[in-house]
Amino acid sequence: MDNLKEYHRKRDFRKTPEPEGRKKQKRADHLSYVIQRHHARTLHYDLRLEREGVLKSWAIPKEPPAEAGIKRLAVETEDHPLEYQDFEGSIPEGHYGAGMVEIWDKGNYLPVEWEKNLIVFEINAQRLKGTFCLVKLKPKEDQDKNWLFFKKKENP
Ligand code: MN
Numbered sequence: 001m002d003n004l005k006e007y008h009r010k011r012d013f014r015k016t017p018e019p020e021g022r023k024k025q026k027r028a029d030h031l032s033y034v035i036q037r038h039h040a041r042t043l044h045y046d047l048r049l050e051r052e053g054v055l056k057s058w059a060i061p062k063e064p065p066a067e068a069g070i071k072r073l074a075v076e077t078e079d080h081p082l083e084y085q086d087f088e089g090s091i092p093e094g095h096y097g098a099g100m101v102e103i104w105d106k107g108n109y110l111p112v113e114w115e116k117n118l119i120v121f122e123i124n125a126q127r128l129k130g131t132f133c134l135v136k137l138k139p140k141e142d143q144d145k146n147w148l149f150f151k152k153k154e155n156p
Contacts, residue, residue: 004054006078010096017089018097021081033109033123034085035064040099047074047149049109049121054079058134060149064105066127068151074134076145120152130154 004021013020032050037043038059045064048055058074065072088102107125114121117136123129131152 004079004081007080010078012095016091016095018087018091018101019081019083021083030108031110032082032085033105033107033121033125034103035060035105035128036087036101037104038097038099038101040091040097045104046077046101048080048085049111049119050082050085051111051114053082055082055084058147058149064128064149065151066129068153071148071150074147074149076147 007021011018032048032055034048034055036046036048038046042061045060045062047058047060047064050056057077057080059077060072060074062072085106086103090100091097105125105127107123109124110122112120112122112131119134120131121134122131128151132149133152134147134149137146137148
């Protein structure tokens with residue numbers, strides 16, 4: 001589950017400044033959360049959550065919602081190495097994900113629930129704060145990586 005094979009297969013580390021992430025890093029007791037704004041062919045936002053030694057990743061085509069009431073599509077992508085949370089820079093033309101990557105929001109998170117089709121977690125960061133959900137959509141045809149990402153309504 002937590003392997004970086006796909007991440008490595010897609011990249012040539014002699015050509016891209018992205019981290020190769022070979023070494024397993026021991027991290028502090030909090031879990032990392034980051035969203036990177038990625039100006040690739042199309043602008044999107046990469047949500048990454050530390051889990052079992054890697055960063056679980058989703059690409060969100062529109063700006064992530066800071067308030068409840070807005071739901072965003074989040075497309076599951078390959079696991080990334082933990083070091084990727086600090087990555088900012090330009091991936092060269094002709095390479096996977098070519099374009100500018102910058103950190104849009106960064107902090108830590110606490111998983112409340114982590115199920116196959118539902119992840120509930122508390123984000124503690126600058127732009128996003130509070131309880132957020134990822135809900136996996138029913139697979140259809142060749143699409144089985146689509147989730148919805150949204151902020152949970154506060155209990156009144
Ligand atoms: Mn991306």
